[in-house]
Amino acid sequence: MLELHEVSAAYGDLQVLREVSLNVQEGEVVALFGPNGHGKSTLLKVIAGLHAAHSGSIRFRGEEIRGLPAHQIVARGLAYIPEERHLFPDMTVQENLRLGAYNSRARSRIRENLELVFEIFPRLAERRNQLCSTLSGGESRMVAIARGLMSAASLLLVDEPSIGLSPALKGAVFEAIGRINREAGITVLIVEQEIQHALALCHRYYLMKKGQILFERAVSEADIREIERAYF
Amino acid sequence: MDRFLNAIASGVISGSLYAIMALGLSIIYGVSRVFNFAHGVIALLGGYLTWMFLSRFGLGLLPSMLLALPLLFLAGWLLYHATIRSLLRKPNWEFSTVLFLLGLGILLENVLLQLFGPRVKAIPPFVPFDPTTGLGTLRIGPIITTWHDVLLVVVVVAAVLLLNAFLKWSWTGQAMRAVAASVPGALAVGIDIQRVFALTFALAFLTTGFSGVLLGTKYYMTPHVGWEWMVKGFVIVTFGGLGSTTGAIYAAAILGIVEGLVSLYLAPIWVWPVWFAIFLIILLLRPQGIAGGRL
Amino acid sequence: MSNDRKLGSKKLTWRTIALGILLVFVLLYPLVGGQRNPYMLHLFTLFFIWSIVASNWNLLMGYAGVSSLGNIGFLAIGGYVSGILAKMYGISPWLTIPIGGIATCAVVTLLLGLPALRLKGIYIALLTLIFADSLPSVLTQTREVTGGAMGLHDIPPFFPGAEKIHTYYLCLAAFLVVQYILYRVVHSRTGLAFVALRDAEAFATSLGVSFYRERLKVFALSSFLTGIAGGFYVHTLGDISPTTLGIEPFLLAIAMIELGGVGTFFGPILGSAIIVFGNEFLRVADILRLTLLGAIICTIILFFPGGLMQLLERVETWVRRRTARQPVRG
Numbered sequence: 001m002l003e004l005h006e007v008s009a010a011y012g013d014l015q016v017l018r019e020v021s022l023n024v025q026e027g028e029v030v031a032l033f034g035p036n037g038h039g040k041s042t043l044l045k046v047i048a049g050l051h052a053a054h055s056g057s058i059r060f061r062g063e064e065i066r067g068l069p070a071h072q073i074v075a076r077g078l079a080y081i082p083e084e085r086h087l088f089p090d091m092t093v094q095e096n097l098r099l100g101a102y103n104s105r106a107r108s109r110i111r112e113n114l115e116l117v118f119e120i121f122p123r124l125a126e127r128r129n130q131l132c133s134t135l136s137g138g139e140s141r142m143v144a145i146a147r148g149l150m151s152a153a154s155l156l157l158v159d160e161p162s163i164g165l166s167p168a169l170k171g172a173v174f175e176a177i178g179r180i181n182r183e184a185g186i187t188v189l190i191v192e193q194e195i196q197h198a199l200a201l202c203h204r205y206y207l208m209k210k211g212q213i214l215f216e217r218a219v220s221e222a223d224i225r226e227i228e229r230a231y232f
Numbered sequence: 233m234d235r236f237l238n239a240i241a242s243g244v245i246s247g248s249l250y251a252i253m254a255l256g257l258s259i260i261y262g263v264s265r266v267f268n269f270a271h272g273v274i275a276l277l278g279g280y281l282t283w284m285f286l287s288r289f290g291l292g293l294l295p296s297m298l299l300a301l302p303l304l305f306l307a308g309w310l311l312y313h314a315t316i317r318s319l320l321r322k323p324n325w326e327f328s329t330v331l332f333l334l335g336l337g338i339l340l341e342n343v344l345l346q347l348f349g350p351r352v353k354a355i356p357p358f359v360p361f362d363p364t365t366g367l368g369t370l371r372i373g374p375i376i377t378t379w380h381d382v383l384l385v386v387v388v389v390a391a392v393l394l395l396n397a398f399l400k401w402s403w404t405g406q407a408m409r410a411v412a413a414s415v416p417g418a419l420a421v422g423i424d425i426q427r428v429f430a431l432t433f434a435l436a437f438l439t440t441g442f443s444g445v446l447l448g449t450k451y452y453m454t455p456h457v458g459w460e461w462m463v464k465g466f467v468i469v470t471f472g473g474l475g476s477t478t479g480a481i482y483a484a485a486i487l488g489i490v491e492g493l494v495s496l497y498l499a500p501i502w503v504w505p506v507w508f509a510i511f512l513i514i515l516l517l518r519p520q521g522i523a524g525g526r527l
Numbered sequence: 528m529s530n531d532r533k534l535g536s537k538k539l540t541w542r543t544i545a546l547g548i549l550l551v552f553v554l555l556y557p558l559v560g561g562q563r564n565p566y567m568l569h570l571f572t573l574f575f576i577w578s579i580v581a582s583n584w585n586l587l588m589g590y591a592g593v594s595s596l597g598n599i600g601f602l603a604i605g606g607y608v609s610g611i612l613a614k615m616y617g618i619s620p621w622l623t624i625p626i627g628g629i630a631t632c633a634v635v636t637l638l639l640g641l642p643a644l645r646l647k648g649i650y651i652a653l654l655t656l657i658f659a660d661s662l663p664s665v666l667t668q669t670r671e672v673t674g675g676a677m678g679l680h681d682i683p684p685f686f687p688g689a690e691k692i693h694t695y696y697l698c699l700a701a702f703l704v705v706q707y708i709l710y711r712v713v714h715s716r717t718g719l720a721f722v723a724l725r726d727a728e729a730f731a732t733s734l735g736v737s738f739y740r741e742r743l744k745v746f747a748l749s750s751f752l753t754g755i756a757g758g759f760y761v762h763t764l765g766d767i768s769p770t771t772l773g774i775e776p777f778l779l780a781i782a783m784i785e786l787g788g789v790g791t792f793f794g795p796i797l798g799s800a801i802i803v804f805g806n807e808f809l810r811v812a813d814i815l816r817l818t819l820l821g822a823i824i825c826t827i828i829l830f831f832p833g834g835l836m837q838l839l840e841r842v843e844t845w846v847r848r849r850t851a852r853q854p855v856r857g
Contacts, residue, residue: 338818516642
């Protein structure tokens with residue numbers, strides 16, 4: 001579904017991604033591990049069209065999307081859920097979610113997507129008329145993920161959804177992502193530091209260090225020590 | 233007491249005109265963070281174009297506005313894509329846009345001067361009034377006003393409600409509010425930021441031009457009066473809180489009334505110094521204004 | 528390798544030679560014929576004064592990144608103070624000019640510099656704009672002393688019997704001294720601090736650069752020197768009025784900086800030369816003057832944001848590339 005071939009990107013003179021190649025099959029959850037600051041977030045941003053890749057190819061459903069503006073990438077079914085969430089603070093939860101369905105494909109499915117979202121995140125249903133600025137950290141994370149769902153995306157790019165959350169909330173977030181994948185059939189590429197949780201969720205994972213993919217494993221061959229070693 | 237009430241009434245009227253005038257400035261800043269230093273001349277443009285269709289082409293007031301205002305909408309959209317867009321890409325956009333719009337404002341003001349001359353123009357009021365014969369005046373208790381003024385307030389209220397409804401209920405309006413709240417958030421939900429910026433400029437120019445027409449029915453228009461309107465607009469949006477349209481409306485009402493009271497109790501000549509003083513006080517003591525706009 | 532070094536020093540010598548020639552020209556001009564053309568002497572004198580204004584505005588806006596729209600006000604305060612003291616109290620301009628500078632520095636640092644410490648970007652632009660915009664009202668209120676809307680006239684010259692050639696050299700001296708000061712500041716640690724705070728504030732403060740101190744410094748210095756220029760202005764021209772605070776001088780000054788190149792050292796000097804001498808051509812177009820000025824400013828900002836200095840750099844690079852293709856001669 002998503003194919004990256006030798007994608008490179010830089011911030012000014014600083015090379016951040018070096019010929020990264022990876023792929024995500026439809027229906028999978030693929031995790032991306034690696035030390036902080038080594039390009040994982042940048043990779044997601046590049047795929048989402050928020051940062052330019054100066055070489056390589058990014059194909060989504062066979063179509064080349066490198067170089068497309070961000071809004072066209074969302075329109076094609078790829079939603080990016082940033083770590084910083086970037087919600088609209090003076091709008092209610094419901095308004096934020098509805099805006100998630102801004103792209104034309106999603107507008108006709110607002111009602112059913114809202115139902116799906118409130119089913120997976122019942123807490124949000126309770127808070128639907130609350131301003132986002134009044135939400136807790138965990139709740140705003142959920143709104144961010146839910147908002148991505150509202151875009152009727154077939155592939156979610158999720159950047160560290162559990163960071164800064166309490167263990168209970170972390171579990172809830174991962175459970176939600178798992179349900180999204182299994183019940184709604186949405187493919188997920190997730191960047192995470194919570195290795196155990198992510199391994200319980202994903203089908204395959206990659207390890208990225210210094211802007212390069214070091215290795216790829218199926219979850220059945222998961223080797224925690226190998227992962228930990230790569231972090232040092 | 234009567235004079236006090238009349239001063240308040242006239243303050244409400246001018247306040248409502250100020251409100252519609254300041255909205256365009258507020259919208260552009262709120263969504264794109266560009267401060268429109270050509271704001272005054274855009275209002276004048278609306279007034280002068282309408283006047284031109286009225287006087288030189290002999291059309292009625294409504295047809296003239298229906299011709300002039302879409303032109304302003306288009307002008308805003310074009311200006312954004314042709315110039316502002318490229319300025320925003322560079323790191324020093326904050327003051328390159330200020331200087332560019334300042335230069336543009338002077339340019340347009342002098343073009344208006346060339347085309348229309350320095351003499352005063354006025355747009356005929358919706359309901360003609362004549363103070364000597366009492367034609368068109370309206371008495372509400374102790375308050376003496378004119379039908380035209382009352383209509384002005386009604387029109388402004390209607391326009392503000394319309395704008396609010398647009399911003400709250402339409403997809404484009406919500407997109408504008410989204411971009412104003414968080415550009416990365418707007419990108420995440422698939423909003424085309426450039427399109428929203430362009431539409432914002434277009435809508436703001438339309439609103440500002442419209443306010444110019446209204447102002448032109450009540451006050452004199454010369455190419456130079458745009459600067460004065462603009463400075464008042466600056467005070468209003470700062471007082472209200474940069475980026476907040478609600479704040480701007482409250483600020484306009486308050487400042488309109490203050491202006492009326494100052495005129496009554498001090499003297500009209502004190503009006504300008506009071507505007508300046510208020511501006512200075514806000515900037516020095518509470519720059520984020522009433523509604524706590526971004527600092 | 529030696530070719531590079533030669534080319535490197537060649538560029539430096541090229542510029543230094545050009546500067547040297549201009550300097551000699553400007554020093555000798557009145558003596559070798561300038562006397563016959565008092566109008567040109569006058570223009571040169573205006574250029575010296577305005578380039579001080581432009582260079583200091585550029586220090587504040589270009590180097591320190593402060594969006595100030597009110598520097599003409601600095602000129603006016605310095606000019607009015609010096610003019611009033613000299614005219615009403617008979618104090619010698621040698622004293623009143625520095626006093627004017629100090630007064631300007633005090634007023635600006637207190638009214639603008641201090642508040643600017645807490646304000647960002649657009650708010651500073653608005654504050655400085657309203658400062659300059661409100662000065663004419665202040666002048667009108669104090670009309671017994673300042674002459675109000677009519678302005679201050681018959682301001683005594685630098686010394687009794689001063690002629691155009693004396694004024695020329697005095698302003699030239701001021702110009703050279705101020706530009707030297709600015710040059711040293713820009714190339715000092717302070718100058719570096721200004722630029723660092725402009726480009727990467729968080730990083731600079733984390734390195735120990737004091738935002739407050741540097742901001743106040745740049746306001747104080749640019750206002751002091753511009754106030755001094757104001758003093759030179761009034762004693763050269765003999766009068767000053769609220770029109771100096773009008774839109775035209777403001778646009779002219781902005782044009783000087785933008786045309787030359789914001790944030791460069793020689794840009795404002797180049798720009799002010801072109802504007803002062805070119806203004807005469809604009810005068811021909813009389814009624815269209817402001818339209819043209821506005822159009823020039825818009826065009827420069829859109830298409831030549833780096834001004835003439837950037838253009839010159841590009842030409843230099845082009846020339847260097849072409850001469851580098853020449854075979855190295857033994």
